Amino acid sequence: MSTQWKHLLSLGALFLGGVMLGCTGPPAGDSPRAGDGTTASPVASSEAAARGDGPAAAGSGTAPLAADDSAPTPAVRLQVGGEEELRQLIESHRGKVVLVDFWATWCIPCVQQFPHTVQLSRTRRDQGLAVISVSMDEPSSEAAVRQFLSRQGADFDNLLGKYGAGTQFAEAFEIRGDVPCYKLYDRSGRLRYQFSAEPEGLENGKPISEMDQHVEELLAETDS
Amino acid sequence: MLRKMLLGVMVAALTVIIGQAARAEVEVGAAGPDFKAKGVDGKDYSLDSSKGAKATVLCFTCNNCPVAVAYEDRFIEFAKKYGEKGVKFVAVNCNTTEDLDAMKQRAEEKGFTFPYIYDESGAAARGYGARVTPHLFVLDSNGKVAYRGAFDDSQSNPSKKYVEDAVNAVLSGKSPAVSSTKAFGCGIKLK
Numbered sequence: 245m246s247t248q249w250k251h252l253l254s255l256g257a258l259f260l261g262g263v264m265l266g267c268t269g270p271p272a273g274d275s276p277r278a279g280d281g282t283t284a285s286p287v288a289s290s291e292a293a294a295r296g297d298g299p300a301a302a303g304s305g306t307a308p309l310a311a312d313d314s315a316p317t318p319a320v321r322l323q324v325g326g327e328e329e330l331r332q333l334i335e336s337h338r339g340k341v342v343l344v345d346f347w348a349t350w351c352i353p354c355v356q357q358f359p360h361t362v363q364l365s366r367t368r369r370d371q372g373l374a375v376i377s378v379s380m381d382e383p384s385s386e387a388a389v390r391q392f393l394s395r396q397g398a399d400f401d402n403l404l405g406k407y408g409a410g411t412q413f414a415e416a417f418e419i420r421g422d423v424p425c426y427k428l429y430d431r432s433g434r435l436r437y438q439f440s441a442e443p444e445g446l447e448n449g450k451p452i453s454e455m456d457q458h459v460e461e462l463l464a465e466t467d468s
Numbered sequence: 469m470l471r472k473m474l475l476g477v478m479v480a481a482l483t484v485i486i487g488q489a490a491r492a493e494v495e496v497g498a499a500g501p502d503f504k505a506k507g508v509d510g511k512d513y514s515l516d517s518s519k520g521a522k523a524t525v526l527c528f529t530c531n532n533c534p535v536a537v538a539y540e541d542r543f544i545e546f547a548k549k550y551g552e553k554g555v556k557f558v559a560v561n562c563n564t565t566e567d568l569d570a571m572k573q574r575a576e577e578k579g580f581t582f583p584y585i586y587d588e589s590g591a592a593a594r595g596y597g598a599r600v601t602p603h604l605f606v607l608d609s610n611g612k613v614a615y616r617g618a619f620d621d622s623q624s625n626p627s628k629k630y631v632e633d634a635v636n637a638v639l640s641g642k643s644p645a646v647s648s649t650k651a652f653g654c655g656i657k658l659k
Contacts, residue, residue, distance in 0.1 A: 410618070441655050
């Protein structure tokens with residue numbers, strides 16, 4: 245084989261390798277973890293968050309992992325609703341572990357943590373994790389909420405609270421009022437954990453940094 | 469200017485993420501914990517500053533939280549209306565990521581007519597158990613907590629004016645019908 249051919253072959257191998265790497269998405273080390281915001285450079289994170297192109301969004305063009313979500317849909321599933329709609333959504337996932345992410349576009353830590361929620365959904369969907377996001381934005385901000393979710397690649401059920409930011413939202417969805425806040429239900433639909441930056445005083449409250457381990461814990465349980 | 473804005477975003481970002489040991493809200497009926505803090509006017513403030521007031525409204529707020537900012541006009545209006553009735557409104561900033569200079573600027577820009585004080589150590593926020601901005605506490609003329617929670621029930625379209633109702637009750641010597649609600653907004657970061 246001539247030297248020229250050898251060069252061509254190695255170039256081809258490099259190209260193919262590059263394409264394959266590109267398909268696998270961000271390297272594992274780049275995956276966001278719960279509570280990562282504490283160590284991340286805040287400017288970089290918040291800018292990325294504002295643009296909606298956080299780490300999880302980098303792989304937003306890839307096909308969903310689950311078989312039940314058959315086709316990749318660029319449009320985000322978003323509905324405006326209240327506690328009844330949320331109850332129905334949670335009920336529709338009976339048999340799965342359900343994580344509900346309460347957030348708002350005006351809440352910087354919520355926005356920073358959102359890629360982690362997307363990542364959890366993608367990596368644990370096959371094991372039976374269903375994710376639902378509930379926004380505390382105003383219903384009139386639906387376009388902005390939809391755009392954010394779309395950029396994040398939020399390919400799960402998304403709800404925009406019909407009450408907007410206020411005590412009614414907190415009462416209806418049974419949260420304390422500070423976001424981000426997460427609720428984790430087991431496969432039989434029981435609320436098992438709540439995660440917050442300030443978990444003390446919350447029933448079964450845990451720090452956000454412990455979310456992943458409790459998701460794993462509930463995924464390992466069988467439906468009773 | 470841009471640098472300042474970026475700094476603001478950075479600060480707000482840090483604010484809510486780094487969670488602190490949780491603080492329980494002060495009980496309704498308990499004495500409002502005392503505090504010491506400097507105001508944007510250079511004066512020192514404590515509960516003593518409210519002596520003689522028929523009621524005191526402590527409003528934990530900040531410059532950067534969009535929810536708190538959305539409420540500023542309501543605070544100004546409230547302070548004006550109830551100031552004439554002997555009610556003292558005090559805005560407390562306990563975000564250590566903001567400073568007195570930034571607060572002074574904000575107070576001037578918005579024309580705050582009430583004290584805007586800097587709870588740099590976070591002692592006031594801890595004492596009251598303020599968790600978010602805005603988070604409000606109404607004290608009666610004896611300094612006892614009569615109400616804690618949100619200013620009203622909705623950022624965009626309020627129908628229940630909790631703080632106003634609570635203050636009206638205190639002014640007429642009654643206990644507020646609603647003495648505790650869920651404060652909503654941005655988390656507070658303390659030292």
